[in-house]
Amino acid sequence: MPKTKVAQFGISVDGYGAGHSQSLKNPLGVGGRALLDWAFATRTFQRLHGNEGGTTGIDEDFLARAFENIGAWIIGRNMFGPVRGPWLDESWKGWWGDNPPYHTPVFVLTHHARAPLTMSGDTTFHFVTDGIQDAVERATAFAGGKDIRIGGGIATVQQFPRTGLIDELHLAISPVLLGSGESFFSSVDMLKLGYRCPQHASSPHATHIVLSRNG
């Protein structure tokens, strides 16, 4: 059965998935980039961005798995870009340049309709205005039996477990404090929603936690 999953979701020791003051310069908020240092260093991340080298081991294993067998993505509008409100024009095409690292259809949750946007490398952004249930249905139709990966931000990710639409979450706790920002667990009781923690492993850079409803 294909899964709907969150992966490579960085949180700080104090539970924040992004720092305060998210901006064009700091899409993960002040200090938030440190939540993904473990990921940036890996071989898979480096290859996705056209580079050689990168680390192997536990961090690489989890990052490689995060990109395996993905047939479609669903992301929040803020993960697509900093534009708020109606799309004034079509000039913003994501944070990732001409060839985004998705290589699948990407469903962007938004309140504002926009025509699909096809990029190089098989990435097409579709803008979904009918909510997460509709996004999952459309992603499933495009995913060809593969898994659907849910991207950030936190407010987007939090909507899914509440509605039973996520099978698995991979979180990576980095040994940093953010102090304030967006807290993933403060508004969602994952235990009550049926999730358990069947798998965990630590590298020197992150503690990887897998939450699953089938764990």
Place this chain on the structure above:
Amino acid sequence: MPKTKVAQFGISVDGYGAGHSQSLKNPLGVGGRALLDWAFATRTFQRLHGNEGGTTGIDEDFLARAFENIGAWIIGRNMFGPVRGPWLDESWKGWWGDNPPYHTPVFVLTHHARAPLTMSGDTTFHFVTDGIQDAVERATAFAGGKDIRIGGGIATVQQFPRTGLIDELHLAISPVLLGSGESFFSSVDMLKLGYRCPQHASSPHATHIVLSRNG
């Protein structure tokens, strides 16, 4: 310089230091005991409770360090026992039997005065009604130049960094979900208070995090 420190402070993946519904049967709330499974297994813990054996390695190293060079303890009333309001009599003498594992003076923060209580093994409970500053001063006077360790519960621990009275915190994140309960970080911005994370290490059972103002 002697330090004032928190150690062996268990939190769940979702940030809770105790589960909901704390009671005589579940002093750490429902599911909360799992936050200290890593500690109960260690050689130091087993020896403190008169047993042979126990694990060695990262968990043992952190637990042994938690008990090293402690000259006095400060704990919250709920860590001392489940009695609320005025002390009706002196029959409650702590969770730990005749020979508590402290072997130092223990200052219990409470709103209700009570005479000191001397137990076997050099543990004396003093009941402090004038707040944490007074508790630290009295503990310092008794500690003979050694460190002061702050025990739980969470509400007690949270008071100290806010007032600049903690030098170091050792947290241990266990790979479990509690879903709800008392969250340590939700009401205290450790970054803003000047703490950093200079040390971390993981065993298969817990991720140990040291926060320090000198890190």
